Amino acid sequence: MEWEAFGASSAFSAGAALAVMLAAFAVGVRLGRHRGVDVAWGAAFASVALTSYAVSAGHGDGGRGLLLTLLTVVWGLRLAGHIAWRGRGHGEDARYERMLARAGAPGTRARNLYALRMVYLLQAALVWLVSLPVQAGQYVRGPMGPLAVAGAALWLLGIAFEAVGDHQLARFKADPANRGRIMDRGLWSWTRHPNYFGDFCVWWGLFLIVCDSPGAAAATVVAPLVMSYLLTAGSGKALLERHMADRPGYAAYRARTSGFLPRPPRGA
Numbered sequence: 001m002e003w004e005a006f007g008a009s010s011a012f013s014a015g016a017a018l019a020v021m022l023a024a025f026a027v028g029v030r031l032g033r034h035r036g037v038d039v040a041w042g043a044a045f046a047s048v049a050l051t052s053y054a055v056s057a058g059h060g061d062g063g064r065g066l067l068l069t070l071l072t073v074v075w076g077l078r079l080a081g082h083i084a085w086r087g088r089g090h091g092e093d094a095r096y097e098r099m100l101a102r103a104g105a106p107g108t109r110a111r112n113l114y115a116l117r118m119v120y121l122l123q124a125a126l127v128w129l130v131s132l133p134v135q136a137g138q139y140v141r142g143p144m145g146p147l148a149v150a151g152a153a154l155w156l157l158g159i160a161f162e163a164v165g166d167h168q169l170a171r172f173k174a175d176p177a178n179r180g181r182i183m184d185r186g187l188w189s190w191t192r193h194p195n196y197f198g199d200f201c202v203w204w205g206l207f208l209i210v211c212d213s214p215g216a217a218a219a220t221v222v223a224p225l226v227m228s229y230l231l232t233a234g235s236g237k238a239l240l241e242r243h244m245a246d247r248p249g250y251a252a253y254r255a256r257t258s259g260f261l262p263r264p265p266r267g268a
Contacts, residue, residue: 001186002151004135004172005056005059005139006135006136006139009052009055009103009135009138010132010135011141012030012051012052012055013048013051013052013131013135014124014128015051015097016044016047016048016050016051017044017047017048017124017125017127017131018124018200019047020040020043020044020047020122020124020126020127021037021044021120021121021123021124022042022120022138023040023119024036024037024039024120025037025115025116028115028120028152029112031066032092032106032107033091033092033093033096033194034092034093034096034100034119034120035087035093035101036087036113037093037096037119037120037123038083038087038093038122039083039084039087040123041079041080041083041123041127042075042076042077042078042079042080042081042083042121043076043077043080044076044124044127045072045075045076045127045130045131045134046064046071046072046073046076046077046080046161047063048072048127048128048134048135049068049069049072049073049134050067050073050130052065052131052134052135052138053065053066053068053069055169056138056139058136059138059139060138060139060140060141061140061141061142061143061144062136063143063144064138064140064144064148064209064210064212065137065138066150067144067148067209067211068133068134068138068206068209069134069138071152071202071205071206071209072134072206073149074159075155075159075202078159078162079162079191082163082166086170088265089209092106092202094135094243095235095239096119099118100114100115100119102114103115118142119148120232123236125225126230129222129226130203130223130224130226130227131223132205132220132222132223133209133210133216133220133223133224134206135206136216136219136220137206137209137216138212139175139216140210140212140213140216141213142213143210144212145212145266147198147208147209147212148208148209148211148212150208150210151204151206151207151208151209152205152209152244153205154202154204154205154208155201155202155205155209156206157198157201157205158197158198158199158200158202158203158204159196159198159200159201160198160200161187161195161197161198161206161262162195162197162198162199162202163184163198164186164194165187165194165195165198166195166245168183168185168186168187168188168194169183169195169249171186172185180248181249182247182248182249182250182253183193184253184257184265187262188257189257189265190257190258190262190263190264191252191257191258191259191260191261191262192235192237192241192253192257192258192259192260192262192267193231193237193240193259193260194262196231196232196236196237197237197261198237198261198262199227200227200228200231200232200260203223203227203228204224204226206222206223206224207223211241219251229255231241232260237259237260241259
């Protein structure tokens with residue numbers, strides 16, 4: 001593991017994440033809504049991966065670096081594209097509306113600066129932190145072993161769960177007969193959050209790919225731990241379930257369906 005080179009390139013990675021988020025902020029201010037930061041989230045990960053790969057040329061195992069880059073770019077751009085498609089024609093996201101309401105009226109300088117600090121800059125920092133395995137993996141020497149193979153397999157499971165779950169939910173919502181109903185079919189009958197479980201697998205998979213180096217594993221394990229917290233107790237599962245709690249039928253759905261790790265529904 002080339003620690004000095006990794007440390008230097010990490011600054012470029014931070015700059016890449018910041019550049020994407022600042023561009024998204026400028027668009028958000030111009031449009032008067034900040035939901036586009038969710039699109040920028042996936043794009044920022046792709047940007048960090050590509051930047052890390054470019055500045056690490058000649059260091060580490062090229063095959064591992066290329067694999068980490070490709071897997072991250074595919075995940076990030078798929079997520080960004082899905083969120084952009086899902087949000088087309090909609091106004092501000094209710095989460096950001098509630099958060100930013102405390103800072104002033106829409107379009108005011110105070111509200112925009114609050115959004116910059118609490119939404120865009122915070123997410124840029126999280127992108128940099130969560131992507132540490134992708135950055136460090138560019139500097140791990142030696143061939144990929146069984147842990148890297150297991151990591152790639154876990155990534156594949158995760159992105160399949162995420163993409164299939166998103167597709168099933170989109171089809172369900174597109175049917176007018178399902179208006180007001182709880183999605184409890186397909187993967188959504190096995191877990192209330194197949195997309196978040198998919199993200200969980202993706203980031204633990206990317207971490208496993210760098211675990212051929214014990215030093216890189218120890219230095220970057222904070223990344224999948226932080227992502228796991230965000231998905232289960234932060235801005236993911238916990239926040240969504242508070243929003244859904246009063247929906248008709250949700251209590252029964254919650255009683256029979258796993259909250260995160262997939263399993264057959266109770267009573268099936």
